[in-house]
Amino acid sequence: MREIKNLVCHCTATPKNVSIEAIKRYWREHLKWKAVGYHKIIKDNGEIIELAPDDAVTNGVAGHNSNSLHVSYIGGRDTDDRSEAQKKAMASVLKEWLNKYPKARITGHRDFPGVKKACPQFSAEKEYGYLYTV
Numbered sequence: 001m002r003e004i005k006n007l008v009c010h011c012t013a014t015p016k017n018v019s020i021e022a023i024k025r026y027w028r029e030h031l032k033w034k035a036v037g038y039h040k041i042i043k044d045n046g047e048i049i050e051l052a053p054d055d056a057v058t059n060g061v062a063g064h065n066s067n068s069l070h071v072s073y074i075g076g077r078d079t080d081d082r083s084e085a086q087k088k089a090m091a092s093v094l095k096e097w098l099n100k101y102p103k104a105r106i107t108g109h110r111d112f113p114g115v116k117k118a119c120p121q122f123s124a125e126k127e128y129g130y131l132y133t134v
């Protein structure tokens, strides 16, 4: 088991109706990634799709992947356009991870030093920090 320190929230920065297959194809063919970008991805209807097991290293934040788990909602191209179902699903993913990795911190992609993206378009700490105590 690798040590997990960061539970990182992302947006796909795409329109909300983009398919997971299209996103995976972009990673593979355009970015030439060998791994997927996130462990879990959340569709507009709140459905959570697992792309990689916890033990796999994915491509969420350059330089910080070896000790991170990544979850993304589909959307967030210009603003925080999460549906209520996506907000709830993200909370349930983070809670599940916190139960497994109690020492990990909830954070957002944009909160890492040197990151110039707005991803995930909201403050993960502010919105999901309550999960530490429930």
Ligand SMILES: [Zn+2]
Residues within 6 Å of the ligand: 009, 010, 011, 060, 109, 119, 120
């Ligand atoms: Zn991101």
